[in-house]
Amino acid sequence: MFSKKIACIGAGYVGGPTMAVIALKCPEYKVQVVDINADRIKAWQSDRLPIYEPGLDEVVRKARGRNLFFSSDIDAAIRESDIIFVSVNTPTKTFGEGAGRAADLQYWEKVARQILRASDSPKIVIEKSTLPVKTARTMEQILNANGKVRFEVISNPEFLAEGTAITDLLHPDRVLVGSRETPEGLRAREEVVDIYANWVPRERILTSNVWSAELSKLAANAFLAQRISSINSISALCEKTDADVSEVATAIGMDSRIGARFLNASVGFGGSCFKKDILNLVYISESYGLEEVARYWESVLDINEYQKARFVRTMIHEMFNTIVAKRIALFGFAFKADTSDTRESPAIHVARKLLEERAQLAVTDPKALANARVDLAGLEGVDFLEDPYEAARGAHAVAVMTEWEMYRGLDWEKIYESMEKPAFLFDGRNLLDHARLHRIGFNVYPLGKPALKHF
Ligand code: NAD
Ligand code: UDX
Numbered sequence: 001m002f003s004k005k006i007a008c009i010g011a012g013y014v015g016g017p018t019m020a021v022i023a024l025k026c027p028e029y030k031v032q033v034v035d036i037n038a039d040r041i042k043a044w045q046s047d048r049l050p051i052y053e054p055g056l057d058e059v060v061r062k063a064r065g066r067n068l069f070f071s072s073d074i075d076a077a078i079r080e081s082d083i084i085f086v087s088v089n090t091p092t093k094t095f096g097e098g099a100g101r102a103a104d105l106q107y108w109e110k111v112a113r114q115i116l117r118a119s120d121s122p123k124i125v126i127e128k129s130t131l132p133v134k135t136a137r138t139m140e141q142i143l144n145a146n147g148k149v150r151f152e153v154i155s156n157p158e159f160l161a162e163g164t165a166i167t168d169l170l171h172p173d174r175v176l177v178g179s180r181e182t183p184e185g186l187r188a189r190e191e192v193v194d195i196y197a198n199w200v201p202r203e204r205i206l207t208s209n210v211w212s213a214e215l216s217k218l219a220a221n222a223f224l225a226q227r228i229s230s231i232n233s234i235s236a237l238c239e240k241t242d243a244d245v246s247e248v249a250t251a252i253g254m255d256s257r258i259g260a261r262f263l264n265a266s267v268g269f270g271g272s273c274f275k276k277d278i279l280n281l282v283y284i285s286e287s288y289g290l291e292e293v294a295r296y297w298e299s300v301l302d303i304n305e306y307q308k309a310r311f312v313r314t315m316i317h318e319m320f321n322t323i324v325a326k327r328i329a330l331f332g333f334a335f336k337a338d339t340s341d342t343r344e345s346p347a348i349h350v351a352r353k354l355l356e357e358r359a360q361l362a363v364t365d366p367k368a369l370a371n372a373r374v375d376l377a378g379l380e381g382v383d384f385l386e387d388p389y390e391a392a393r394g395a396h397a398v399a400v401m402t403e404w405e406m407y408r409g410l411d412w413e414k415i416y417e418s419m420e421k422p423a424f425l426f427d428g429r430n431l432l433d434h435a436r437l438h439r440i441g442f443n444v445y446p447l448g449k450p451a452l453k454h455f
Contacts, residue, residue: 002028002029002030002067003028003029004026004028004029004030004082004083004195005029005030005032005080005081005082005083006019006022006029006030006031006032006081006082006083006084006085006195007031007032007033007034007077007078007080007081007083007084007085008031008032008033008034008084008085008086008087008128009034009035009074009077009078009084009085009086009087009088009111009114009115010035010086010087010088010089010111010128010129011033011034011035011037011040011041011044011050011070012035012040012051012087012088012089013051013053013162013165013272013341014087014128014129014158014160015033015035015085015087015128016033016044016049016050016051016056016060017051017053017056017059017160017165017166017169018085018087018128018158018160018169019031019033019068019085020056020059020060020063020064020068021059021166021169021170022195023063023066023067023068024059024062024063024068025170025198025199026067026195026198027063027066027067028067029067029195030067030069030080030081031063031067031068031069032069032070032071032077032080032081033068033069033070033071034070034071034072034073034074034077035070035072035074036072036074038072041070041071041072044060044070045064045070051339051340051341052338052339052340052367053162053163053165053166053338053339054163054164054166054338055166055167056165056166059166074114074118075114075117075118078114078115078118078119078123079118079119079120081123082121082122082123082124083123083124083126083191083192083195084115084123084124084125084126085126085128085156086108086111086112086115086125086126086127086128086129087128087129087158088107088108088111088129089107089129089272090103090104090105090107090108090129090130090131090276091103091104091276092104092275092276092279092280098283100279101279101280101282101283102132102279102280102283103131103132103276103280103283105131105132105135105138108129108131108135108139109138109142112125112139112142112143113142115143115151116142116143116145116146116148116151119148119149119151120148120149121149122149122150122151122152123149123151123152124151124152124154124188124191124192125139125143125151125152125153125154126153126154126155126156126192127139127153127154127155127156127157127214128156128157128158130157130158130217130218130221130273130276130277130280131155131214132214132218132280132283132284133211133214133215133218133284134211134214135214136153136155136210136211136214139153140153150184152179152180152184152185152187152188153180153210154177154178154179154185154188154189154192154210155176155177155178155179155210155213155214155217156175156176156177156178156192156213157176157213157214157216157217158217159172159173159174159176159217159220160172162271162335162336162338162339162341163336163337163338163339164338170199172200172204173204174204174205174206175196175200175204175205175206176206176207176208176213176216176217177189177192177193177196177205177206177207177208177213178207178208178209178210178211178212178213178214178216179192179207179209179210180209180210181209185210189207193205193207217277218277218278218280218281218284219281221273221274221277221278222277222278222281222297222300224262224274225269225274225275225278225300225301225304226297226300227262227263228262228264228266228269228304229269229299229300229301229303229304229307230303231245231249231263231264231265232265232266232268232303232304232307233303233306233307234248234265234448235265235307235447235448236306236307236310236448238448238449239447239448239449239450242450243448244448244449244450245265245430245447245448245449246265246430246448246449248448249263249264249265264429264430265430265447265448266307266346266428266429266430266447267307267308267311267346267347267350267401267428267429267447268304268305268307268308268311268346268349269304269335269346270335270336270342270343270344270345270346270347270348271335271336271341271343271344271345272341272343272344274304274344275301275304275344276344278297278298278300278301279301281297282294282297282298282301285297307346308346308349308350309349309353311346311350311399311426311428311447312349312350312353312354314426314445315328315354315397315399315424315426315445316357318424318426318443318445318451319396319397319424322357323354323357323358323359323396324357324358324359325358325359325360326359326360326395326396326397326420327359327360327361327362327394327395327396327420328354328359328360328361328362328395328396328397328398328399329361329362329363329364329388329391329392329395329397329398329399330347330350330351330361330362330363330364330391330399330401331364331365331388331391331398331399331400331401331402331404331407332347332364332365332368332400332401332402332403332404332407332429333345333347333348333351333363333364333365333368333369333371333372333375333401333402334347334365334367334368334371334402334404335347335402336402336403337402337403337404337405338367339367339368340367340368340370340371341368341371342368342371342372342375345368345375345401345402346401346428347363347372347401347402348375348376350399350401350428351363351375351376351379351382352376352379355379355380355381355382358381359381360381360382360383361381361382361383362382362383362385362390362391362392362395363376363382363383363384363385363391364384364385364386364387364388364390364391365402365404366386366404366406368402369384369386372384388407388410388415389410389411389414389415389418392415392418392419393418393419394418394419394420395419395420395423396419396420396423396424397423397424397425397426398415398419398423398424398425398426399425399426399427399428400425400426400427400428400429400431400432401428401429402429403429403431404431407431407432408431408432408433412432412436412437412440412442413440416440416441416442421441422443422454422455423441423442423443424442424443424445425437425442425443425444425445426445427444427445427446427447428447429447430446430447430448430449434446434449434452435452437452438452438454441454443455
């Protein structure tokens with residue numbers, strides 16, 4: 001009764017939302033999402049989904065049980081499906097050749113071998129994970145190793161951002177489908193285009209060769225991260241010159257060639273993608289002997305490390321060069337607002353450095369506290385508190401790590417009253433009304449803007 005049968009291996013931040021939207025928009029397809037992590041699958045089957053993403057609950061509720069299914073039976077899903085998306089994780093390698101830079105493709109290769117073992121009919125295998133350029137060739141070699149059945153490998157990188165995943169999936173700027181340019185490759189390409197054409201205007205569905213698709217994903221993330229490092233580097237200069245980084249960003253961004261988005265100075269970019277994908281780009285460039293290209297992109301990461309370190313240095317310096325035993329409240333731990341994800345969150349770096357200086361930390365976050373506990377497990381001197389007012393009580397400083405909208409609406413007079421004096425506020429996201437906080441009595445340290453102090 002279903003016109004297409006789709007499986008997705010990997011039920012994470014990409015696999016879950018992506019498949020939920022495909023199922024929602026294509027009720028005539030059967031969509032099965034599978035994972036080796038049985039707990040994750042149980043959570044996807046329950047009312048408490050394993051990830052927080054605005055709008056996700058509603059989409060899952062509409063499609064689950066109708067044409068969207070979550071299961072741990074990976075072989076069965078592979079066997080039954082004609083199209084298999086693979087969205088397993090591709091972290092940075094931590095060992096051996098390329099450690100700290102190259103992508104660790106062991107999960108992907110395991111999946112390719114499992115697809116090969118479990119298949120008894122031709123399949124289209126789609127790279128949804130972000131992979132190094134030329135990975136499709138390796139996958140083809142593994143998948144077509146025994147000639148049992150024919151596999152076509154397609155690159156269909158995902159461009160969603162966490163926190164806006166559902167909107168990004170429903171209204172993508174573009175969908176990219178890369179394939180081999182053989183007759184079979186082009187046929188597979190069309191099959192994948194047809195899925196998205198159910199709700200994405202055709203002119204937004206781009207097709208390309210498979211290598212361009214793989215590389216475009218790495219390059220897009222590198223360009224986005226590069227904008228943040230660029231504005232963050234300017235924020236350091238603003239602090240020395242009394243320029244205001246928000247005013248500079250507005251002036252730069254009104255140039256239509258540059259554009260206004262992704263120019264918010266911050267304590268640094270985090271998330272599971274930017275660092276990993278740039279490291280990967282650097283590694284690939286080096287492996288082709290392109291040293292200058294590698295160094296260029298590596299500098300984007302260097303500035304990000306510099307920005308995080310600079311933020312902590314400012315805190316210590318301004319708090320009279322010692323924070324030993326001082327309570328510091330970290331407002332937010334997620335790598336950005338509207339997600340529970342803390343992977344590579346700048347808050348992890350800041351927390352560790354402050355603890356090294358023997359500060360006492362109170363961490364609060366509306367959605368990411370469970371992950372924060374894991375990230376800081378085993379470290380002494382950290383309280384985890386749901387309530388930001390409790391976190392700030394008795395603190396010498398509040399440091400805003402995540403731009404949660406709710407922090408703007410807090411009763412900052414009340415927070416100020418409950419804190420040690422002088423009370424410091426370090427705004428790592430330029431989220432709050434600094435003039436008002438200063439009037440309340442805080443010594444305020446925005447990013448890339450003059451500090452507002454009382455001494
Ligand atoms: P994730 O860690 O949230 O999810 C990956 C899932 O794959 C996990 O649940 C894991 O258990 C599962 N898995 C691993 N090996 C498996 C196997 N052999 N069989 C079955 N399941 C297996 O990762 P994610 O954030 O969803 O990212 C997945 C990929 O998508 C990565 O390559 C990432 O770079 C890319 N990507 C991520 C984002 C994002 O915003 N998170 C956006 C675009 C692209
Ligand atoms: C990113 C890409 O945006 C997305 O297209 C890709 O598919 C996955 O990687 P994500 O990491 O989920 O998405 O979030 P993003 O909105 O890009 O933010 C990444 C980091 O940059 C966050 O820590 C965010 O706070 C920071 N950021 C973003 C800034 O510091 N300043 C900005 O102007 C924008």
